[in-house]
Amino acid sequence: MRFWRRFLTILAAALLLALTAGCGGKNTGSMHQPATKPAPKETLKGKVVIFHAGSLTVPLDKMAKEFERLHPGVKIEREASGSRTAARKVTDLHRPCDIVAAADYTVIDDLLYPTYTDHNVLFARNELVIMYTPQSKYAGEINSKNWYKILLRPGVNYGRSDENADPCGYRTLMCWQLAAKYYRDPGLYEKLNRGCPPRNIRPKEVDLISLLETKTLDYVFIYRSVAEQHKLPYVTLPPELNLSDIRYASFYKEAAVRVKGKKPGEMVTYSGKPIVYGVALLKNAPNREAATAFLKFMIDRNQGLRILKECGQPVFDPPLYKGTLPPELKEAALKPAA
CATH class of the missing domain: 3.40.190.10 (Periplasmic binding protein-like II)
Structure with a gap:
């Protein structure tokens, strides 16, 4: 109970900050800043596989194109589905995947944590x-x-x-x-x-x-x-x-x-709560280096978060996180959810 009281307090503060900053709708004006140029020596290559919520299809398509322009050696492969289906592709079908992005952060909490990921980044809202x-x-x-x-x-x-x-x-x-x-x-x-x-x-x-x-x-x-x-x-x-x-x-x-639920025949109860999206890098990500770079891009206010806002989706700026962030993500400007 202490965790949820603390989490809701931080969530409320983040929502209030987002609303007062005018992040509740489209933003195609002054928030746009030039994307960071790729490093002189490009090391990223290969494909990054993302299983994601259908509602993220448009913004992720835009993010993928911009990221691939910055990193020509990387191909972002995206597969849209319901968020619970996305998680079950990992847990039940054991399909290789680098990142799961869900329209409800509790899907990651309930189905992927802690076996398949040790963190959950809360990055966007909706209605x-x-x-x-x-x-x-x-x-x-x-x-x-x-x-x-x-x-x-x-x-x-x-x-x-x-x-x-x-x-x-x-x-x-x-x-x-x-x-x-x-x-x-x-x-x-x-x-x-x-x-x-x-x-x-x-x-x-x-x-x-x-x-x-x-x-x-x-x-x-x-x-x-x-x-x-x-x-x-x-x-x-x-x-x-x-x-x-x-x-x-x-x-x-x-x-x-x-x-x-997780097991065949099991049923679980979901209670109503404000809509919050979550994203996680999987422990066994096949292309961890490139996937980490894309996740950083996705939750950067001048890159992925900007694109989300331009697509009409409110964001958390900075994003919140639960669990233990991998070392590669600790330099990202994230705020603990508890």
Whole structure:
């Protein structure tokens, strides 16, 4: 309990600093600084394999291109999936990987630490929104107050990601549970859950975008950064429901979702908390030198963090960390989470 009190205190301070610094949205202006030139004697080479959350696809693509320009001998290979699926590629399938980046830092805590990594770097935030297209049913009518009434109208189709594969999936279920409390409608969670059949559920949240574009779905629950990156309209949710505001952390805890655990047949309970992303360098990273260099790039305020902000995603500056950082990362400007 002492750890979590200390961690939440530091997290609250970091969120407040980020908000007062104007890091809550896009930043394409004065924050941009020239990338550091590569060292005269380039030693980095080979491929770096990253398993990552689908919501990081766009910013990681931009980071990879910039890093490869600085280090021509390195190829960044990225594989997007739900964050829990990304971790299980390491734990269950034993696939070679250098870095895992998750949309929920607790995925790294629960599935990878301490066997596969000895640290967890908390680097970004997000919020839950409802994305749609101009062709969605009642697109001109839906707003932050009536969204649940619109979704429950006959003929409206909405979707989410799989809670066992993707944090956005269990966060959506948490949002619905909190909505039942917030709107004082005890049956609302069951109504929303029944209204989203298995055919409307996908392994990761970005898989839902094509269903919107083909008009298979009218609305999807997704992260705000993804909606902004794809330039699609979205409905913001009250801070009590969007899992972004540290001030409502105690209320978020009132929501809980059961998901598959580490072992076959095991189920674990995830409780609601503010959305925080985590990234870790694996102990057995095949290309440790280049992977460490990329991770440093990723969490540098003038490089990876800048790109994240330009892609509409709030960051922690400086990032926080849990566990024991490897010697190669200790020179990075990180702040302990506890």
